[in-house]
Amino acid sequence: MPGIATIFYPANARFNLDHYINKHMPMVLKKWSSVGLSRYIITEMDPAGGYSIQAILFWDDIESFRKALKTVSAEELMADVPxxxxxxxxxxxxxxxGSS
Structure with missing residues (x-):
């Protein structure tokens, strides 16, 4: 079964959407496509819900995501967050x- 990872950024965070869309997420796809990441979607959220940005990452299976989190690439990607x-x-x- 496909795995889904959903990543939320708090509404109170300072956030550079341009960097996230044009640099960070392409880097995520480049580093993790070989371990099962197939695509992602980024959503700008209504901050009234507590979050400003949502990323949904689609994986071959959830185990692929778990393995990706344990790689050196994960450390590199987290280092880009600031x-x-x-x-x-x-x-x-x-x-x-399920899906429709």
Whole structure:
């Protein structure tokens, strides 16, 4: 079953959306496509819900995501977070069980 990782950035964070869209996420795809990341979607959220940005990452399976988090690439990607956000992300993940 496909794995889904959802990453949220708090609404109170300073956030550079240009860097995130044009530099960070392409770097994520480049580094992790070989370990099962197929695509992503970025959503600008209504900050009234507590979060300003959401990224949904689509994986071959959830185990691929777990493995990716343990790589050197994960450390490199997390090191880039201060370049676009003053707050760290909230990360949730699971396995797709339905769709339309």
């Amino acid at each position: 370049n676009f956000s003053s707050e760290g992300p909230v990360i949730m993940f699971g396995t797709q069980v």
